[in-house]
Amino acid sequence: MRKSIIFALVVMCIGIVGCQSICAQSLTDEQEKEIKEQAKAEAKRLQEENWVYQGPDSLEAALYNYYVKTAEGQAFKAVPQTVTDAHSVMRGEAEARTKAEVAFAREMRAVISSKIDALKGGEEVNVESKTVERKITAELNGTVVKYFTLYKEERPRNYTVCVYFASPNLDSPTNSDLISKAVEKELEQAKKIDESADSE
Numbered sequence: 001m002r003k004s005i006i007f008a009l010v011v012m013c014i015g016i017v018g019c020q021s022i023c024a025q026s027l028t029d030e031q032e033k034e035i036k037e038q039a040k041a042e043a044k045r046l047q048e049e050n051w052v053y054q055g056p057d058s059l060e061a062a063l064y065n066y067y068v069k070t071a072e073g074q075a076f077k078a079v080p081q082t083v084t085d086a087h088s089v090m091r092g093e094a095e096a097r098t099k100a101e102v103a104f105a106r107e108m109r110a111v112i113s114s115k116i117d118a119l120k121g122g123e124e125v126n127v128e129s130k131t132v133e134r135k136i137t138a139e140l141n142g143t144v145v146k147y148f149t150l151y152k153e154e155r156p157r158n159y160t161v162c163v164y165f166a167s168p169n170l171d172s173p174t175n176s177d178l179i180s181k182a183v184e185k186e187l188e189q190a191k192k193i194d195e196s197a198d199s200e
Contacts, residue, residue, distance in 0.1 A: 027071065035071065035193060039064035051150040051162070062148045066164050069147075075174060076145065076166040079103065083161045089151045092161025100144045100165040108133055111170045113185045132182050140168045140180045 009157035027035070051058040052137070070078035083097045087093030112129045120127070137143060147164040154160055168175050 016088050018136065019166075026074075027068065031071065032068075035067045036094065039067055044090060046150060049152075051152055053148065053150050055148050057185055059150075062164075066166070070166050072171075075169055075172050076168040079144070079167045081163050081165060083163075086159045086161050089149065089159055089161055092151065092159050093149055093163055096161060096163040097144065097146065097165070100163070100167065104154060105133070106166040107167075108136065110162045111179060112136070112183065115179055116187070119180070119183055119187055121146045125187055127183070127186050127190050132179075132186050135183050135186075136179055139182075140175070 009027050039060050042063050043058070046059065053062070055062050057065075066078065070076050077102050081090040081096035082105075083095045083099070083101070086095060111128055112132050116127050116129060146168045147166060149164070150162045152160045170176065172177065
């Protein structure tokens, strides 16, 4: 029993290391160079504009990490949100999160509705997009993720706050497939309900 547990842990560790190396190789040298230059230029611009950054790494490093994680084709995409006239940085962050989550929910509803229409193929099947949305949201890891915050104190107790969020890229193959499968399953259940109602 102990040997099997150790073996399972070794396999799991190999899987994690393998995934990390694949993720690291997903960007070409040219893309990585472009992202480094973009992060450096953006950090310089933001510092010149007197944005305040309080993080464990440099602003350039934070931007680089954010750009890498949200590059084209990745599972997450960049969704920075800016709030003006916030009474505190914390309140600004809370408002920014609400904006990011509302925007993501709207996007998801639009994608789900589009897939439902496509998969129904003209059939009269009653499917609730909200039901599919709840199921997918529960499966998407993290949903809207905060990376870091920048802020400016415009005047006493008045802040402009910019929060760098990332939300699942619904166009990525993994997430698109997840939505399609959830919609297909819901359509199948709806058809069964309709069939059983007709037979009564």
